[in-house]
Amino acid sequence: MKQIILKERPAGKITEASFETKEVRLNGLHDSELHLKLVFLSVDPYLLGRMNNESADMPSFKHGEPIKSTGVLRVIRSESRDFEEGDLVVGQVPWQEEVIVSEKKVRKIDTSFISAKAYLGVIGMTGLTAYFGLLDIGKPKKDETVVVSAAAGAVGSTVGQIAQIKGAHVIGITGTDDKARYLVKEIGFNAAVNYHDPNFAENLKRACPNGVDVYFESVGGEISEAVWPLLNKFARIPVCGTISNYNSPAEEDVGTRVQRYLIQANALMQGFSVTNYKEDYKEATEQLIKWLREGKLTHKETVLKGFDQIVPAFISLFEGKNIGKIIVEMTD
Amino acid sequence: MKQIILKERPAGKITEASFETKEVRLNGLHDSELHLKLVFLSVDPYLLGRMNNESADMPSFKHGEPIKSTGVLRVIRSESRDFEEGDLVVGQVPWQEEVIVSEKKVRKIDTSFISAKAYLGVIGMTGLTAYFGLLDIGKPKKDETVVVSAAAGAVGSTVGQIAQIKGAHVIGITGTDDKARYLVKEIGFNAAVNYHDPNFAENLKRACPNGVDVYFESVGGEISEAVWPLLNKFARIPVCGTISNYNSPAEEDVGTRVQRYLIQANALMQGFSVTNYKEDYKEATEQLIKWLREGKLTHKETVLKGFDQIVPAFISLFEGKNIGKIIVEMTD
Numbered sequence: 001m002k003q004i005i006l007k008e009r010p011a012g013k014i015t016e017a018s019f020e021t022k023e024v025r026l027n028g029l030h031d032s033e034l035h036l037k038l039v040f041l042s043v044d045p046y047l048l049g050r051m052n053n054e055s056a057d058m059p060s061f062k063h064g065e066p067i068k069s070t071g072v073l074r075v076i077r078s079e080s081r082d083f084e085e086g087d088l089v090v091g092q093v094p095w096q097e098e099v100i101v102s103e104k105k106v107r108k109i110d111t112s113f114i115s116a117k118a119y120l121g122v123i124g125m126t127g128l129t130a131y132f133g134l135l136d137i138g139k140p141k142k143d144e145t146v147v148v149s150a151a152a153g154a155v156g157s158t159v160g161q162i163a164q165i166k167g168a169h170v171i172g173i174t175g176t177d178d179k180a181r182y183l184v185k186e187i188g189f190n191a192a193v194n195y196h197d198p199n200f201a202e203n204l205k206r207a208c209p210n211g212v213d214v215y216f217e218s219v220g221g222e223i224s225e226a227v228w229p230l231l232n233k234f235a236r237i238p239v240c241g242t243i244s245n246y247n248s249p250a251e252e253d254v255g256t257r258v259q260r261y262l263i264q265a266n267a268l269m270q271g272f273s274v275t276n277y278k279e280d281y282k283e284a285t286e287q288l289i290k291w292l293r294e295g296k297l298t299h300k301e302t303v304l305k306g307f308d309q310i311v312p313a314f315i316s317l318f319e320g321k322n323i324g325k326i327i328v329e330m331t332d
Numbered sequence: 333m334k335q336i337i338l339k340e341r342p343a344g345k346i347t348e349a350s351f352e353t354k355e356v357r358l359n360g361l362h363d364s365e366l367h368l369k370l371v372f373l374s375v376d377p378y379l380l381g382r383m384n385n386e387s388a389d390m391p392s393f394k395h396g397e398p399i400k401s402t403g404v405l406r407v408i409r410s411e412s413r414d415f416e417e418g419d420l421v422v423g424q425v426p427w428q429e430e431v432i433v434s435e436k437k438v439r440k441i442d443t444s445f446i447s448a449k450a451y452l453g454v455i456g457m458t459g460l461t462a463y464f465g466l467l468d469i470g471k472p473k474k475d476e477t478v479v480v481s482a483a484a485g486a487v488g489s490t491v492g493q494i495a496q497i498k499g500a501h502v503i504g505i506t507g508t509d510d511k512a513r514y515l516v517k518e519i520g521f522n523a524a525v526n527y528h529d530p531n532f533a534e535n536l537k538r539a540c541p542n543g544v545d546v547y548f549e550s551v552g553g554e555i556s557e558a559v560w561p562l563l564n565k566f567a568r569i570p571v572c573g574t575i576s577n578y579n580s581p582a583e584e585d586v587g588t589r590v591q592r593y594l595i596q597a598n599a600l601m602q603g604f605s606v607t608n609y610k611e612d613y614k615e616a617t618e619q620l621i622k623w624l625r626e627g628k629l630t631h632k633e634t635v636l637k638g639f640d641q642i643v644p645a646f647i648s649l650f651e652g653k654n655i656g657k658i659i660v661e662m663t664d
Binding site: 049054057217220221224239240241242251253254255256257258259260261262263264265266267268269270271272273276 | 386553556571589599603608
């Protein structure tokens, strides 16, 4: 079986050199274990923190050990009473074509109304990240202005849609005119601003005539600095990630200090991890599914095909070219 | 009567050039008005925001109009039934030797157990700023580590003492060895670190072997950047001010961006103004008085004497030389 391991910590810009594909043999199947074949794999920006030993919430990946992320897998053989051949399951698994895991490591999914891919995105960790960050920290109220960075990405596009459900005026920040069009025409953002435009700061200001009440921060860097002067009194800033500088060391991540803006606006800025909300996953997932089935929430995936596309898919996360959730689909 | 007006907005470094002293005549005394003589005047860093038109919470001072801050005054003549000659009152007043104000603008103070100066500091706005910022945002728990910047200042020294009352381990950051000694020997901080020491970051780290749970931010700039890598999971950072750069324009206030640290620690950073808590002033003041009378809270003032010392006292706030609350006492 092919397996992808961490060869070296990326430190600077992430490249294929950090990874190595090797062949492994599976052990025999013991009681309560499942033999699973990977179907869809989720690649996510937070994995870079685990590769670089910078994650506060999850253990770091070790040299020579496989990277793990969330996948949808099919049961090939089962030594568990609760699973049978052909079942689809979801769980945290190594980047490996087939695996043997304890039945406790995965849960069965129902794809009769919801696509298997949605379990990796809009009703998976991505959707939950959007849900808790926006609702528990951002707390958007009707008619408030919510600005979402990395807005066409998996988390951002869900944040914007939930903000709309809550009656907010939603502005997306994104990196191409195509993605800006997608946000406004396809998922109903009130406006979208391209940060590559030389008049970005001015365009953002014009798109937010009533200031900014919630800024969902996923990018960091200069993009966010255009938001600080627009913050309204008691603004809230959930900080989900700083993808613009995951690829550079901390000492190069230098810019306008945010404190004076937080004071001027009496604003709150809070880093969070979806894993803080484990006890509420079930309730939140039910709400996301409800919105999905009511048609209030849509989702889009960019699908790359084949085990060999896992590493390129992961690297592409940091290039800001894709729309929606990036998923790798196995091909054979 | 001498009066000090705003001559020009300071913009860069604050100097005497921003102020002008002129002579004014008082109007006659009408019904419900008081003729008051200034006794003690409080000068406070936040006034610079009002001079520079950067305050979110309070109106800016206008060119040619007097600066206002909190003072203790003595009633010289009263046309109010509630006040009589000789009463001491506290209120927001213009920087002026004598004033005529409505009885509604001031309240009587009782100095039988508490000094008049304390009303400008530990049980005035300064104490309330410490109280609400620390307890409502910082929420220190027993045995947690609380780091206080500008620790020997009026707000910082009160923050540290309240944190001790709550059972926290308290570390002060300050700018001279004398002030560090004061914090440890006189008001019982567990340790104090001088930010002018070339090994400041290392010393701070050594003083916080269990990391930092609460950082009371009053300074901003490089000093605070030594704290970010020490933040514990779910750390809280009340942001009260950034005095290290009140004297420089926003575009020069550049440094390590804080977002990645907020994510790594799942930390919260919140700008606040004491005026957000108006409804709770009474209860908080009673608690501060209780601690004061129990000897759990001490206070220290640096007193400059004479009306002509008001501007120098204000400028000295930004030089970090004084201990405790800076107060100007009138002399005639």
